[in-house]
Amino acid sequence: MKKTLLSLAAVAALAFGAQEAKAQSPQRAAIGVVFDGTKHADLWGVQYKQSIGGANNGQAQVMFDDHVVAIGADWQHARPFRGAAGLGWYAGIGAQATFFDIGDNYTAISLRPQLGLEFKIPSAPIGFHADWKPDWQLNHGSDFHASTFSFGIKYTLR
Secondary structure, eight states, X not given: OHHHHXXXXXXXXXXXXXXXXXXXXXXXXXXXXXXXXXXXXXXXXXXXXXXXXXXXXXXXXXXXXXXXXXXXXXXXXXXXXXXXXXXXXEEEEEEEEEEEOSSSOEEEEEEEEEEEEEEEOTTXXXXXXXXXOOEEEOSSXXXXXXXXXXXXXXXXXX
């Protein structure tokens, strides 16, 4: 009986939390430009962000530099700061494939954890983000680079 009551309480708390997060999501979909400074290249590209329910977002990006193309997808858990309209934080993780056409062509597969801030202008469909996005390369001699950051500007679609 105790386990059943605890399970019901946990489900109720999760349901309430999901509804609360849904009510606080500042944007449901956005598209914009992104800069991602990595060890290998200074990548510029296009980024699309989509709410996938509650405080969860999916994000995809395609970025370019000389002889480099990177494609990535991220999951983010986003929360607003209380009392700061439009300002929030997020944490998440993503995967990225970076294709190099420099001398010996190769593809780097990386995990990209992230921790960042996002600001959506409350009276306009414009948002900005800046995050710390380390790069943990899983192949070609597995390597970790903590000094990678990204920032961007997005237009809110809805």
